[in-house]
Amino acid sequence: MNTGKRIEGVLAPVITPFNADMSPNVEKYVAHCKWLLANGCDGLAVFGTNSEANSLSVEERMMLLEALVDGGIDPAVLMPGTGCCALTDTVKLTSHAVKLGVAGAMMLPPFYYKNPSDEGLFRSYAEVIEKVGDDRLRIYLYHIPPVAQVGISLNLIEMLLKAYPKQTAGIKDSSGDWNNTDAMLKAFKEDFDVFAGNELILLANMRGGGVGCITATGNINPGPIHHLWENWKSDEADSLQASVTDFRKAVQQFPMIPALKTTVAHFSGDPAWKTLRPPLMGLSAEQEAALIAELEKRGFNMPALAA
């Protein structure tokens, strides 16, 4: 960040639309990003797990990021995922993103080799910081052990904060374990921005000193989640939390990435949105009908989606 004030609020890990040949559909992508920002997202965590980013090449991610900036989106609201298995890929993506002026880089640890030591992961982040060599770099560690298998320990955060206090800006905690989020909030306080990995614990995260959430369902329900974030100190905060929790729980009965794409496809009338890169598979017809029924029961719509 150039302003000194770091990004906060509700960020969506933006889903990535594909053409029939599985190339990214750039136009649709930019339009969805603009819709998200116009409808409640404070920022965009493009190239997260829910973006199928790990199914995209380095070049595809760079091309899409450039398309967003060229399309008029302020890079200061962007937090692209740049963490890959290969050190060289992470350095390349991160350098590129920082040069474009993004708010920060959401960075998975290298996740192929399992059970790395904290020292090994520290060296990995340190190498990226040194090789990128740009004072503007702000890293948001990406802790998602259920998928990456390789996680971020409190000890590692402490090592990074000590060596690189400016670059180590925060974390997305997608452990699904409130006790872990809570422990980070208590251990690191002001110097380190904790984003909850979903909105189920958004209010608890804010009350504990966190700064927001980065959530899959931000792709389809950004308004109410942002409203909760904005009003977390108000009397209605608990009831706002209950409402977004109810929505989230309805959606997460289904595999998340196809559920998000199916929702956008259905409510925008564009079935091509359902296209996934393998190994992901779409919902069955039964799942799709059940998902849409859950959403309609809640009066859900997506006004002027991707218009």
Add this chain to the structure above:
Amino acid sequence: MNTGKRIEGVLAPVITPFNADMSPNVEKYVAHCKWLLANGCDGLAVFGTNSEANSLSVEERMMLLEALVDGGIDPAVLMPGTGCCALTDTVKLTSHAVKLGVAGAMMLPPFYYKNPSDEGLFRSYAEVIEKVGDDRLRIYLYHIPPVAQVGISLNLIEMLLKAYPKQTAGIKDSSGDWNNTDAMLKAFKEDFDVFAGNELILLANMRGGGVGCITATGNINPGPIHHLWENWKSDEADSLQASVTDFRKAVQQFPMIPALKTTVAHFSGDPAWKTLRPPLMGLSAEQEAALIAELEKRGFNMPALAA
């Protein structure tokens, strides 16, 4: 393969030497590959797990593969690893390798998204085959669930053999579970070449109808392993197996990749060989001394290594 006869024997997943700045040392790499072929390896499974291939970018792998061919190594002995998380990366690496005339591509499934369905993995391999679109492509599925977490089931092999009998050439089974190797040998017979993932089960694999092994310790002990492979029908086979088993067990007391690099560094007198890309870390001084003692106890040397 162009000859109709597929690659077999003992293959090493070649370790990758790095310079101090962590770029690959091309000269040292080509020299080590030539040493392996001169000292017992029947082929080179470059860019395997033990090659730190998942810490290399697509461009680095292509550059190294070209350096081997330019350096005079027959591409028909090469089985490069080409399976990445991203479909586009796997297609690019595989196309490049096939065009160079390699024996086959050792292909991890996309391994970021966990618990994919067999149908999703089938679609992934099918997309690669269709997009590469080259009749010479031979795929060796890479089953290494302890690391990749995403594995290759018998059902998936059956689906692939049915749809793509020519391209589905075989498997490297690094499950570490003989029952799994045995089940594959019994299920698929002639049409499908089973490489054991290490030499501990090389003799059993050959007796069961397999074609060889792709093994980490092939980097340092290729001669005796090849000798066992060549003489698996002989009376001395069990004692040859016992000997390579003893060697392997001595080495695998230590973390494998740093152990291999430390061995080459020590016996070639070139400490730079110990350099690893993070998140991997080197052996401690105690581990290094213990490893070298184990090797010396066995009269180990590496004649004219990387000369």
